[in-house]
Amino acid sequence: MPITAHLPRYPLAFLPTPLHPLPRLNETLRQEFQLPAPSFQLLVKRDDQTGLATGGNKTRKLEFLVADALALGCDTLITTGATQSNHCRQTAAAAIHAGLRCELVLGGQPPESPNGNYLLDQLFGATFHWTTRENRLNRLHELAGELRAAGRRPYFITYGGSDPVGACGYALALEELREQAMALHAEPDAIVVASSSGGTQAGLVAGAWALDWDIPILGISIDETEAHLQGLVADLASQTAERLGKPRHFTPAEILVSADYLGAGYGVVGDLERTAIRLMAQTEGILLDPVYTGRAFGGLVDALRNRPDRFGKPVRSIVFWHTGGSPALFAYASDLT
Numbered sequence: 001m002p003i004t005a006h007l008p009r010y011p012l013a014f015l016p017t018p019l020h021p022l023p024r025l026n027e028t029l030r031q032e033f034q035l036p037a038p039s040f041q042l043l044v045k046r047d048d049q050t051g052l053a054t055g056g057n058k059t060r061k062l063e064f065l066v067a068d069a070l071a072l073g074c075d076t077l078i079t080t081g082a083t084q085s086n087h088c089r090q091t092a093a094a095a096i097h098a099g100l101r102c103e104l105v106l107g108g109q110p111p112e113s114p115n116g117n118y119l120l121d122q123l124f125g126a127t128f129h130w131t132t133r134e135n136r137l138n139r140l141h142e143l144a145g146e147l148r149a150a151g152r153r154p155y156f157i158t159y160g161g162s163d164p165v166g167a168c169g170y171a172l173a174l175e176e177l178r179e180q181a182m183a184l185h186a187e188p189d190a191i192v193v194a195s196s197s198g199g200t201q202a203g204l205v206a207g208a209w210a211l212d213w214d215i216p217i218l219g220i221s222i223d224e225t226e227a228h229l230q231g232l233v234a235d236l237a238s239q240t241a242e243r244l245g246k247p248r249h250f251t252p253a254e255i256l257v258s259a260d261y262l263g264a265g266y267g268v269v270g271d272l273e274r275t276a277i278r279l280m281a282q283t284e285g286i287l288l289d290p291v292y293t294g295r296a297f298g299g300l301v302d303a304l305r306n307r308p309d310r311f312g313k314p315v316r317s318i319v320f321w322h323t324g325g326s327p328a329l330f331a332y333a334s335d336l337t
């Protein structure tokens with residue numbers, strides 16, 4: 001029985017997503033590190049291929065969030081993010097799939113020419129509400145009130161779908177990874193993932209606990225300090241473990257986070273991201289994204305090279321969890337060329 005078998009789930013994703021080795025990338029890194037083969041191996045878990053509206057990590061969270069919305073009799077999904085939010089794009093598509101409406105609170109100004117995720121949000125017929133980045137969550141609460149007053153039944157989804165309901169998607173994903181790894185005789189000894197609103201990492205951490213799998217899960221922070229993200233993930237992992245029926249209190253110190261790669265801030269593409277995106281594209285033909293996976297993969301390569309202690313123990317076989325985001329590449333064309 002899957003660890004989430006007792007929880008309602010609305011199927012949205014094409015699962016399992018592939019887990020595969022990266023032979024050309026590994027070879028390139030080996031030459032660069034001058035390490036004798038096979039001293040380490042990177043594998044990739046392809047959650048950029050979850051299948052919903054070009055895929056990404058939010059699909060797994062939305063399977064549990066949409067099921068909850070339907071169980072509560074809601075008629076509209078409401079959520080918030082940046083203009084190029086992958087989460088908003090997948091929420092808009094999930095709403096269509098489930099016969100619900102979708103209203104999005106976006107931070108910033110409407111772009112003159114829609115591009116990337118925002119273009120896709122429009123194609124999915126979402127309704128937009130614009131505000132400042134700082135005011136997004138307030139505006140979302142207000143919107144919930146306005147919709148209720150108008151007789152609608154909104155389902156409130158916080159930043160990134162990162163609540164204990166959504167995070168269960170990643171507890172289940174860890175179980176999927178473990179089965180695939182066993183079939184491949186891969187025996188990964190660490191996972192690296194982009195971490196921002198924390199739900200993906202928290203779900204993986206709670207899943208590892210529920211499955212009794214002692215595997216370090218390193219979150220590369222995209223936009224938060226180490227202490228803040230550790231606290232966020234620890235709280236969310238504790239609540240998620242509770243929801244899984246395996247209660248456990250996680251402390252911030254137990255959560256592995258690196259905030260060494262914040263660069264010039266959220267969504268600002270620097271050399272780290274550019275180099276990582278090119279490296280993955282030109283060795284494996286795989287697209288990373290400019291905001292999350294470019295930064296996380298750049299961080300992973302740097303950690304292997306300069307900060308191996310980041311994993312808390314020696315590691316040989318590492319899964320890079322690809323969380324999607326490629327539609328944003330087009331909106332960042334001028335930063336990438």
Ligand SMILES: Cc1ncc(COP(=O)(O)O)c(C=O)c1O
Nearest residue numbers: 086160196197198200292323325
């Ligand atoms: C492509 C991508 N990767 C990673 C993340 C981070 O996931 P989380 O917010 O669950 O930490 C996001 C969140 O928006 C994302 O869009």
